Amino acid sequence: MIQIENIQVGYGHCVVAEFAGDIAFAKARLIALIGTNGSGKSTFLRAVASGEHIINGKVSINNQKWQNIAPRDRSKLISIVLTERAFSQFLTVRELLELSRAPYTNYIGKLAAMDHEIIDEVLEKFDLHKLHDRKAGTLSDGQLQRVLIARAIVQDTDYILMDEPTSHLDINHKADLLLQLKEYCHEHDKTILFATHEIQLALSLCDEVVSIHKGSIAHHTTAKFHDSKLLQQIFPSKNLSFKNGTIGFDF
């Protein structure tokens, strides 16, 4: 379980988002993180994943305070998928996935047969096997996004945080991927918290929702969004209409 207590996240002394009280993310949940541009979703994800940008408060993972977990153990517990291309563009897709097995390799970093099996299985599952020997720098944004998600799955952490994992995907891949992630969470007892602007898809698929609105972080059941007022509050616009958790364009 991830437990967050009285958290304030932000930059310097400037608080971007906060929650007074406890938030707990249990195992086997797909959780959407929603909010308008600049509301603090990426800041919150980084705070939970790496302790960056925490001004006040405490994050614990499986009952251990984040700071007390050794880096190697932490990399078996929690991972984050960001949008930036912060790795060598000359690495192949397979090499990128191999690197994410590092927490499980021996002192010379040699992969075991099981590591290769896991990589092959994930390449197949995420329909990436045809791209396995392509250099990262030659991939389209959407292909790379799917590779980075596959990389986090290969790392096999209890918790995965993702910053807009479907932003570059076409509508088929968006729906397929989110459904795959939900199945992955439920079948393997993992929890994924992901920031998204795909509100409709998120509300159709996710088990829970975290919202950030006017600096306040809130944790909801998905069912709570059948009350249209909540969506209207978070995304106020005269051009949108909300009904039973669905969003229409009212031009």
Ligand SMILES: Nc1ncnc2c1ncn2[C@@H]1O[C@H](COP(=O)(O)OP(=O)(O)OP(=O)(O)O)[C@@H](O)[C@H]1O
């Ligand atoms: N390095 C930084 N230093 C100071 N302020 C920052 C920094 N990075 C982000 N911010 C500010 O923090 C606030 C929250 O930004 P954040 O990127 O977390 O929002 P977001 O909800 O992820 O936005 P989006 O949906 O547009 O991706 C914004 O006002 C942003 O300008």
